Amino acid sequence: MNRLFRKSLYACCLALLIGLSGAWLQPAEARTSFKVGYIGPLTGGNSSIGLGARNAAELAIMEHNINPEAKYYFELVSLDDECKPNIGVQAATKMAADKNILGAVTHYCSAVALGTVDVYHRFGLPVIVYGAVHPDITYAHNYPEVLRIIGTLINQNQVSSKFMLSQGYKRFAVISDTTDYGKSHKEFFTKYISEGGGEILAEFGVTADQQDFTVELTKIKSLNPEVVYFAGLYPQGVRVRAQMEKLGVNAQFQGVSGVKSDAFITGLGPELAEGCLSFLEGSPLEKLPKGEEFMRAYTARGFKNAPDTMAPFAYVAMTQILEAVEKVGPDRKKIARNLRAIQGEDTLIGKVSYDDHGQNSEPYVSKYVVQDGKWLVWEDSDYASGKRSLKK
Amino acid sequence: MDLLLQYCLNGLMLGMMYALVAVGFTLFFGVLDVIVFSHGDTVMIGSFAGLATYWWLHSTYPGLPAGWAVLLVLLAAAATVALLGIIVADAMIVPLRKGPALNTLLATMMLGTVLRESIRLFFPDGSNPQTFPALLPGWSWRGGNLILRFDNLVLFCGGALIIFLVHMIINRTRLGMAIRAVAQDEEAARIMGVNFRFVVLATFALGSAVAAFAGVMNGMYYSEINFSVGLLLGAIGFSAAVIGGLGNIYGAILGGFIFAFLQTIGAVAIPFASAYKDVFAFGAVILIMAWRPTGLIAEPSSQRV
């Protein structure tokens, strides 16, 4: 009995020793190594976009690290914001508080980004927002650390409302989720539609995890609109579109940037998704001069997930951060200043210039339509050429 | 008028779905006096099992008639989920009965998370919404704003049939008699030669199979399934079973329809903020509990002093 005790005691002491000593053995590094960060939705309903963007950021780092001329070696720290503001703020605090992290590419969800910009400012971490489009993320303050590579939803709704009116639509019903993302989409869309002479028949707020939309859609049906405008993210977009069909709401489905995801089409199936519209900042990959090259590089790395919509933005943002560090060294303030100075840089997504709020002022909004199970740029689709037509 | 009728139809479909979930809750409670909170996620597993079966059928026998496909999808989903129910009951619920009821409740809540996360992580592309195939013909009849769809009608009647079958099993078969006996007095039933373990497992198989049907029905009704529906569906099913009065199947059905009714009323009657409908529905549940602390169709309390 006593021997057993003694044996177990020795074993434990040994384990403790090994544990503690193993911890102090750090792998040696050849080049000076720094960390950069990524935060986005890696789990939950929006993870398909977040994972694609994370991979793109990683790709940028990999390409940098194999470049023999690079002075520094980078490591990626990626955190999950689950598209929830509170988790996002925690992740941002964690990242910003870590002094070894020099910059970060962050957030797809506007709700999260709105909460975290204060954190980045407080700790002085330079970030480039790659996918969140709420205007207040850059325009509500003047934080030198916060930049955004994607356009704002103001711009998006200007383009989309003008387009819809030009297609001859006049009567709109609006469903928006109750996040600031959905709310401000609704705000700007209704504003531009009314200015352009269209009519908003009804507005509905829905929660971000709502399953059943039949009540809202039944009301909408009785109003007989030409277009159902949905401001939210794709998981709800799928449900709204599917239930429109079930209830025989025969109106055109118009989504916002949050709907433009391949998962929207997988969720609906090609028949139901056919003809759905969406609008998104930037040009599609295949339209970009370096798009194909990027796709090839992405596939060559063997990432598990598809790049999805936001990958090019995250890639460019990460590249910019790495280049800034190479130029000015590991100093957060200088990096932020250096990033702000970028004007007219030719990148994968086209020209990038940051204005005095750190907003990329050269946003281009593309119009998309689903044709045969794929998002196509409007101009290339059968719809634009008149072979097929949207619902009237 | 036709608008009102449409609301009623939507509400009825929703109610049928909730009722099917609530029946499971109440069955389990009747037999073992436990709440199996993961039941909502069992429903979700049912719809994913149905989807997987469909994919398999579709790739192996592309020309299969839709009727057969529906039947096979249902059977496969029911079998998978019934098996899951049996395993859960045998490995977890029965051993946990010795401890306080809270432990079972918490453990099944955790089990629900485990199921949900497993689908999200291990089902192909499970974190995204999935299309559920339209297995039934989409014929519909329109009158004004009213649309009456053939597939919804079939689903509703199917649900009603399932409930009727459960009713028959409980009231007309030997198994049902054993279930009722165990529900009333477990010890006495054991002494009278009822195989307790068999009855418990059979009940879990039955309740879970009903859940599988609810899952497939959910998929066909919304044409879309996702991993996260379980938690809310579980909460609603539990609420429905409780407002009806736990252990009472008819109470559960009533509760399901009441909850759907409350949600619909909440959305229709509060026009300025239909998003408040769940606040309204759950608030009403709390009020009902304050008014009738043991549910609407309450069992006489038989606490021995």
Next chain:
Amino acid sequence: MSRAAAIFSGPLGCILPAFLLLAWSGFFLTAEDQTSILLSLLSLAGFLLAAVRLGWVNILREAIAVQERLWDACLITIMLALMILFREDHYNLFLLGTIMAYATAVLGLNVQLGYAGVLNFSCASFFGVGGYTAALLLSGTDLPPLLALPLGGAVAALTGCVLLLPVLRTSGHYAALVTMAFALLFRVFLDVSEWFGGPQGIPVAPLTIAGLDFSQGILWGDAEFSFYLKYDLLLLLVLCLAYSITRRLERSWIGLALDAVRSDEVASACFGIHIRRWKITAFTLGNFLSGLAGALYAMMLAYISPANFTFADSLLFLSILLLGGIGNIQGVLVATVLVVIVPEKFQVIQEYRYLIYSALVLLMIVFRPVGLLPRKPRAYTGSPA
């Protein structure tokens, strides 16, 4: 062995384990790479296992029981030492703060569920009521900010009164439903309401006491200490207060009455115990503590949203209580530390953390339903009679 036992039943029996604990946690919190985290966790587990098998735990338990004040002082010293150690490390200080806020809230839940047996599946909601109260009071009114703390607790307790009638009338699963429905309702309500910032959440103004701004770092010579240090100190104070109140409560006739209510309502009633009175007391006091903790947590977080206070978070609080051992306030502390820190440290399992966490809790309920440190019979004066 007996000589060792004699030595360790004295002050050394408290001080040495406390020192070991401090050393280990300091190391663990600073560990960066995954292997060292894993190894240090494994070594802790091995050490604890040995401690249980060799009877060290019992020695420690007796040493603590005899010298309770000393042990309390040791624990406070550990916390203070960790704060000083991490004075510039925002993130670890934030984690320490989170632990203390959660522990305070779970102490409240313990009064409700552990003592009086009042089921509460909406602990996180009351935590949230406190947080939102603080947010609105600090930004909307000119009240002295420190007042937002007790007011957060008071508003949470008042909100709880809305549920009193159904909570008192129902029991068992029916009572579980009432609080569960409230948790779901609360979340949806915050999500859709315009006044409380919607799903977006709202920023919380920092606490200022007598001109001392809690969101500013502390300048000490050349070094700048993290502003979290201030919140941590305040949280430590609150936690100590809450801990001491719950402990005294347990060791009193009130605690006895609460236990009687939980254990057997009918028998208690026959001995003149007012079931309702004690249930109301426990429910309200518990909600007050949760709300108080929530208010302070919100200020520390500087930004709160409905997603902080979901049904899943209520489950988290409940599972902390269950993990520690229902009714044992020392268990609450241990379990909170584990539940908050361990997932944070394992970035590898990031995607799988919910799965692993819920599976572990599930296994624990099945195989050790009494929790890590099961509650002992009441000792009114602290030391066993």
Next chain:
Amino acid sequence: MNPLLICTGLTMRFGGLTALDNLYLEAREGEVLGLVGPNGSGKTTLFNVLTGIYRPSAGKITFAGENITSGTPQEIHRRGIARTFQRSRLCLDLSVFDNIMIGNHTALRLDFFHNILRRRAFCRDYELWRDKAAEMLRALNPSLVSRMFRPVGDLSMIDRRRVENSRALVRRPRHPRLHDPSAGMTHDETRQLMDEITASRMGGDRLTVILIEHEMEVIRRSTSHCVVLNFGRKLCEGDYAGVVADPRVQEAYLGKELE
């Protein structure tokens, strides 16, 4: 001796079942009243009605001249009625001392100030009660004193009954009711226990006890007066010998002989 407790026309219905049917019962000051009857004859229901757990469908209960018919259990307890339960209802996870103090609840100071803030005063208060409880236990079984802070669940059956009886008697009630004090115990244990109860009765106080007991031997030894219940009605009453000899009682217990 005037009756301390009088029930008139006491009726209790559960749905269609009549558990007590127009019952008249009186218990005189200082006597031990034995309550006997076959299973389901309404003894337990009577206890529950008397202690306020059930509210009677009809009838009136008077205790020491006051009407206590619709009092809550708490109010009735405060008038000096205490009870034990058929199935032991001790709080098994609480200590022996805790359980006894539950019976002492109405004598304890329960304000927040005393319990939480003035710990020193509380400790004095506590030590007082601890000594009293120890004294009580010592009289029953000295070995219980050292186990006063162990969970009741660790005790043997007879010790549990002792604790339960102490819990009922600690407040020195005027009118304790004991329900099946011998359940689950051997004959010897039962005798010992009854001696203890009788001893505590003889200890100067004039307790009025109603005793439900299935063990006829216990009834014979302990009671001065018996009431036999059947189907919620009083079958007969009198002293033990008279009751046992009554053919109606034999019939109720054994069934009617076939002609």
